[in-house]
Amino acid sequence: MLKRTILLALGLSLGASGAALAGSWTGGDDLPTNPLACDGTPGKAEAKPYDGGVPTNAPDRKGKPIKVVDVPKLIGIGYFNATSKGIADAAKELGNVDAKTDGPTQANIDQQISFIDNYITSGVDGILFAANDPVAIAPVLKKALAAGINVVGYDANSEPDARQWFVNQAEFNGIAKALVDNMAKEVGEDASFAIVTSTFTTPNQARWIAEMEAYQAKCHPNMKWLETVEAQEDNVLSFNQATTLINKHGDDLKGIFGMTSVATPASAEAVTQAGKCGKISVVGLATPNAMKPYVEKDCVKSVVLWNPVDLGYAAMQVLRATADGDLKPGATSVKAGKLGELQVINGSEILLGAPFTFTKENIGQFDF
Amino acid sequence: MSASNPTVARPAPAMHPMKRVAAYGQEFILLGAIILLILVVSFVNPRFLGANNITNIFAGNAYIAVAAIGMSLVIISGHIDVAVGSLIGVLATISGTLAVNGYPIWLAWLAPVAIGILVNAGVGALIAYLRIPSIVVTLGMLSILKGGLISVTGGAWISNLPADYLIAQFRLFGIPSPVWFMVILTALVAFWMRYSGFGRTIYAIGGNVEAARVAGIQVERSTVIVFAIHGAFAGIAAVLFATQLQVIQSTVPPNLELTVITASVVGGVSILGGTGTVIGSTLAAILFAAIASSLIFLNVSAYWLRAVQGLLILVTVLADMARRHRLR
Numbered sequence: 001m002l003k004r005t006i007l008l009a010l011g012l013s014l015g016a017s018g019a020a021l022a023g024s025w026t027g028g029d030d031l032p033t034n035p036l037a038c039d040g041t042p043g044k045a046e047a048k049p050y051d052g053g054v055p056t057n058a059p060d061r062k063g064k065p066i067k068v069v070d071v072p073k074l075i076g077i078g079y080f081n082a083t084s085k086g087i088a089d090a091a092k093e094l095g096n097v098d099a100k101t102d103g104p105t106q107a108n109i110d111q112q113i114s115f116i117d118n119y120i121t122s123g124v125d126g127i128l129f130a131a132n133d134p135v136a137i138a139p140v141l142k143k144a145l146a147a148g149i150n151v152v153g154y155d156a157n158s159e160p161d162a163r164q165w166f167v168n169q170a171e172f173n174g175i176a177k178a179l180v181d182n183m184a185k186e187v188g189e190d191a192s193f194a195i196v197t198s199t200f201t202t203p204n205q206a207r208w209i210a211e212m213e214a215y216q217a218k219c220h221p222n223m224k225w226l227e228t229v230e231a232q233e234d235n236v237l238s239f240n241q242a243t244t245l246i247n248k249h250g251d252d253l254k255g256i257f258g259m260t261s262v263a264t265p266a267s268a269e270a271v272t273q274a275g276k277c278g279k280i281s282v283v284g285l286a287t288p289n290a291m292k293p294y295v296e297k298d299c300v301k302s303v304v305l306w307n308p309v310d311l312g313y314a315a316m317q318v319l320r321a322t323a324d325g326d327l328k329p330g331a332t333s334v335k336a337g338k339l340g341e342l343q344v345i346n347g348s349e350i351l352l353g354a355p356f357t358f359t360k361e362n363i364g365q366f367d368f
Numbered sequence: 369m370s371a372s373n374p375t376v377a378r379p380a381p382a383m384h385p386m387k388r389v390a391a392y393g394q395e396f397i398l399l400g401a402i403i404l405l406i407l408v409v410s411f412v413n414p415r416f417l418g419a420n421n422i423t424n425i426f427a428g429n430a431y432i433a434v435a436a437i438g439m440s441l442v443i444i445s446g447h448i449d450v451a452v453g454s455l456i457g458v459l460a461t462i463s464g465t466l467a468v469n470g471y472p473i474w475l476a477w478l479a480p481v482a483i484g485i486l487v488n489a490g491v492g493a494l495i496a497y498l499r500i501p502s503i504v505v506t507l508g509m510l511s512i513l514k515g516g517l518i519s520v521t522g523g524a525w526i527s528n529l530p531a532d533y534l535i536a537q538f539r540l541f542g543i544p545s546p547v548w549f550m551v552i553l554t555a556l557v558a559f560w561m562r563y564s565g566f567g568r569t570i571y572a573i574g575g576n577v578e579a580a581r582v583a584g585i586q587v588e589r590s591t592v593i594v595f596a597i598h599g600a601f602a603g604i605a606a607v608l609f610a611t612q613l614q615v616i617q618s619t620v621p622p623n624l625e626l627t628v629i630t631a632s633v634v635g636g637v638s639i640l641g642g643t644g645t646v647i648g649s650t651l652a653a654i655l656f657a658a659i660a661s662s663l664i665f666l667n668v669s670a671y672w673l674r675a676v677q678g679l680l681i682l683v684t685v686l687a688d689m690a691r692r693h694r695l696r
Contacts, residue, residue, distance in 0.1 A: 026669070077524045106519050200669075229664055234621035235613050240428040240657065244664045247421035248413065262617060269613045273537070274420060289527040290615045 027200045027228035027259075028210030035211065036177045038219035040354070042343060050329035051160045052348030053141075058148040061323040063096065066125035068319060070101040070312075071115050073132050073156060074108075078289065078368030079308055080130070083155065086312025087128065093337055094320055099128075109133040113140045120144050126319045129163070130155035138162035150323045154315035155308075160348055164322055167315045168349045169306040172204075176211035177219075178355040179283055182302035183255050184220045186281040193255035194245045195228040196238055196263040205259045208285075212257070226253065231263055238266030246274050258284025264303070268294040288358050288366040295363050307356035308368065314339055318350050393691075394636025394644075394684070398651035402658055409662045416665050423544065425657045429631075430546030431456075431536075431608035432624075433653035436631040437557050438601030440649045443632050444561075445594045446574040446641030447495060447502035449488075452602055453624030454513035459484055459606035461517060464526040464616040467533040476533055480610075481603030485596045492595025496588040510625070521618035529614055536611040546608050553604070554650040561646065570594060574641030627677075631656065634680045638688050652680075 036042075070087050072080040084101040091099035102119075104111035109132040116127060117140055127144050131137040134157055141162040144151050154167040183193060197205045209228065216223055226249060231238035242256060242263075256271070258264025264284030268291065271280045277299035286303050294300040317336035321327035327334045334350060336342045343351045358366065406425075410417040435452055442449050459480035467476040491509055495502045538545040561567035569590055572580040581587050610616050621627075635652035637644025660673055 227664075227667065230669075232622055233617075233619065235615075235617055236428070236431065236609060237621060237660075239613060240424060240660065241664065243424045243428075244421065244661045247418050247424065247661075248415055248665050250415060265615055266613055287525070290525060292527065293614045 025195070025209060025213045025225050025228060027195060027197050027206060027230075028213055029203075029206035031207065031210065033211050033214035034173050035215040035218045036173050048347040050348050052164045052166075052329065053145045053151070053161045054164070054329075055145045055148050055150060058150065058323075060325075061125060061150075062325055065096045065098065066320075066323055067123075068097055068099040068126040068128060068316070069119045069124050070099060070128040070315075071103045071112060071119070072101065072130045073103070073112070074106055075101060075103045076105055078366075079287070080368075082308035082366065082368055083130070083312035083315070086309040086314075087316045088312075089309070090313045090316035090320075090337060094316070097316065097320060099316060107132050109136045113137060116140045116144065120147055120149065124149060126150040126152070126323055128315050128319060129153050129158070131158045132156070134158050150319055152315055152319040152322060154311055157349075164348070165318050165327065166349045167311060167318055167352060168345065169311050169352045170355045171345070171351060172207045173211045173215065174351075174353075175285070175304065175355050176208055176215050178304045178357060179208075179257060179285070180212050180216050180220060180223075182304065182357060183257065183281065183283045184223060186283065186301055187254040189220055190222045190224070191254035192224040192226050192249070192252050193257060194226045194249065194253060195257045195259060196231050196242050196245070196267050197228055197259040198233055198263070199230050200228070208259060231260075231266070233260060233262050235262050235266045238263045239270050242267040242270035243274060246270060246276060246280065251279075253280055255281045255283065258282060258286060260284075261286045261290065265290040265294070268300050272297070272299050287368055288363045289368060291358065292363055295358065295360050298360065301359060303358040303363070304355050305358065306352060308366075310339060310356070311352055313337065314342060314350065314352055318342075394687075395648045395651060398635065398648060398655055402651065402655050405655070405658050405662055409665050413665050416661070421661065423547075425661050426547045426550075426654060427544045428657035428660070429653040430544075430550040431605045431612070432627055432631055432656075433550045433650040434546075434553055434601055434608060435605035435628045436635070436649040436653055437553055437646045438598030439628050440632045440635065440637045440644060440646045441557075441561075441570060441594050442502075442598045443629075443637045443639060444574045444641060444644050445570045445591060446577060447591070447594075448629070448639075449491070449506045449595075449598060450503065450625050450629070451491075451506040451509035451513055452598075452628050453620050453626075454510050454517065455484065455487065455599070455602050456606045456609055456624060457618075457620030458513050458517050459603050460610035460616055460620075461521060461526065461618065463607055463610050464529060467530060468526055468528055473530070473533050477535065477607050480606045481600050484599035484601075484603030484606070486599070488599030488602065489592055489596040491599075492592035495595070496591035514620075517618065517620075525618055526616040527614070529611070529616070534611040534614065536608045546612075549604065549608060550650060550653075553601070554646050557646045566590070566593070571642055574638075574643075576642070627656070630677055630681055634677075634684050636684065636688075639685060640688075643688075 072083060087099050091097040103115055112132050120143060127149055138159045141151050141158055151163040152165045153163045157166045229241045231241045246253060256267045258267045264286035268282045271277060271282055282300050283302050285305060291300060291303045314336050318334060321334050332344050333341045345351045439452060462483060463476050463480045466479055491505055494500055494505045536546050540548055569585050572585055573587055573590055577587055631653040632649045633639055635648030637649060659676055663672055
């Protein structure tokens with residue numbers, strides 16, 4: 001502690017300005033990165049053997065009407081209403097699926113397990129799920145597989161061998177590309193920007209930041225990273241930190257990345273209250289409802305996430321393809337209706353595609 | 369002391385000079401620290417002194433300062449409340465829910481204060497009449513409130529808040545309303561604690577509960593009132609927290625209760641009860657905001673914020689113990 005104190009006193013008195021500007025971005029992790037191509041060519045899938053589960057003695061369901069139940073983390077909130085709509089849309093389009101959504105009203109793993117258990121008993125052909133807990137949900141899903149039921153996850157995965165396929169909404173490098181591309185489009189190729197993240201050690205955020213750094217170096221080499229600040233999952237602290245960034249860098253700061261659904265609206269609020277709308281762009285990960293006030297007032301132009309309606313739609317298409325035997329272990333892609341050909345990644349996951357950017361034109365259609 | 373002395377509940381505020389320094393020393397140290405920090409950092413980067421940044425430093429932790437007023441009263445009276453962060457989260461959600469469902473704005477502002485009073489009066493009653501230690505009761509409340517909040521909201525946020533509800537974004541003479549709340553409430557309570565009979569009662573209970581009882585103070589009733597007042601301040605803090613942005617999270621900032629308690633303790637409120645002022649806790653909250661801002665201006669990792677806060681607690685508690693030792 002004494003050493004730290006002396007160090008801190010030194011840091012304060014010397015004003016360690018500039019020290020953090022050297023070297024790599026703060027807040028990223030040290031894992032290898034895999035930046036996507038600048039022009040939007042999909043990344044090449046690494047060959048990894050199928051690691052999903054296999055249903056026991058599943059009947060031949062090819063082209064036959066099937067009964068499917070969707071058990072999300074919870075029902076009654078905008079996000080899963082949207083995935084549920086996507087599932088219903090796909091079922092209607094396919095014409096041979098009877099799909100319904102049912103689940104707990106709270107994000108509770110025990111209740112989710114008993115819902116799934118009851119549907120196994122009552123007899124269904126397929127189960128879609130978004131797991132409240134990847135490990136705790138595995139036994140009941142394995143029970144479904146053992147009963148010959150097709151099982152596909154989306155949004156939140158289980159252990160791989162407890163389901164056949166998982167529809168992955170976004171990969172780290174895809175999110176990174178969408179964030180950096182949108183920022184470059186808004187502030188220009190030689191602009192400076194800063195990042196507001198949760199903590200430097202939060203795994204997802206650290207992965208995104210590392211991928212953003214790699215992609216920016218590759219595709220937007222003249223953009224300048226100023227610094228990354230921590231704001232935990234605290235909206236008032238996020239607001240304060242973003243405001244401090246604006247005050248510190250003045251006109252040098254052209255853009256702020258919000259790395260969490262808390263930091264992004266808080267940064268947008270900081271820019272609004274500082275009267276910097278139009279001068280400082282905020283691009284980040286966030287849900288549309290939290291960002292509507294800023295997008296509608298033209299203070300924020302791009303909010304990056306995925307489209308939950310498409311996610312539900314893809315999950316239903318994947319389940320149908322699995323039941324039909326069209327999507328088998330070892331496949332490299334699957335046809336998913338209007339979404340086209342989706343890539344198989346990581347052995348037994350289906351990648352939804354590029355992330356979705358919410359803009360003033362489309363944000364009103366979403367309620368989550 | 370004679371038990372027949374009828375003025376014991378309102379003693380003259382006469383103080384030994386050493387005790388006066390002891391009672392207010394912490395406030396001077398904190399004020400000096402804030403000024404020194406601002407001078408040093410603005411020397412390194414003059415933009416630190418910009419009006420927007422100074423405003424941000426004073427407004428940034430205003431809701432924590434308001435919550436710390438109530439917390440200080442609780443700690444001075446010899447108790448503690450580790451549930452205040454969760455309580456603020458619950459009250460903010462209640463407030464926002466009323467606001468988006470078309471209830472009058474004044475109701476959305478006052479309901480959290482009223483509910484805060486009721487909930488914490490209940491907590492105070494459990495502590496005072498059933499003699500359960502406050503740390504136990506409030507630890508229980510912490511789990512109940514946190515769990516209840518996540519269950520009820522299902523993690524969903526409240527958005528579409530009406531513009532005239534966002535009281536924390538109002539400004540008077542260019543100064544954000546949270547600063548006004550912080551300054552006026554701190555001044556009122558400091559004055560009241562110093563000169564009112566009940567204010568002295570709180571010090572008396574925290575200083576020596578048996579002596580207070582012998583002196584005729586109704587300790588149980590007073591404890592309930594202290595917790596009820598604390599609930600009112602939690603309610604005001606919740607409204608300021610809820611209206612700072614245009615959405616309300618379903619979770620409270622991690623360790624909010626610790627930040628509030630830290631502000632009180634670093635502000636000079638003795639964790640053993642009996643001494644301290646709310647001016648100190650408010651200055652400590654401002655100092656934390658100034659440190660957080662300084663770390664960004666000096667390019668020092670935010671990890672240091674926690675280290676510095678921890679260090680301040682240790683130093684303050686050690687100084688408090690040394691002072692008590694010397695004055696005995």
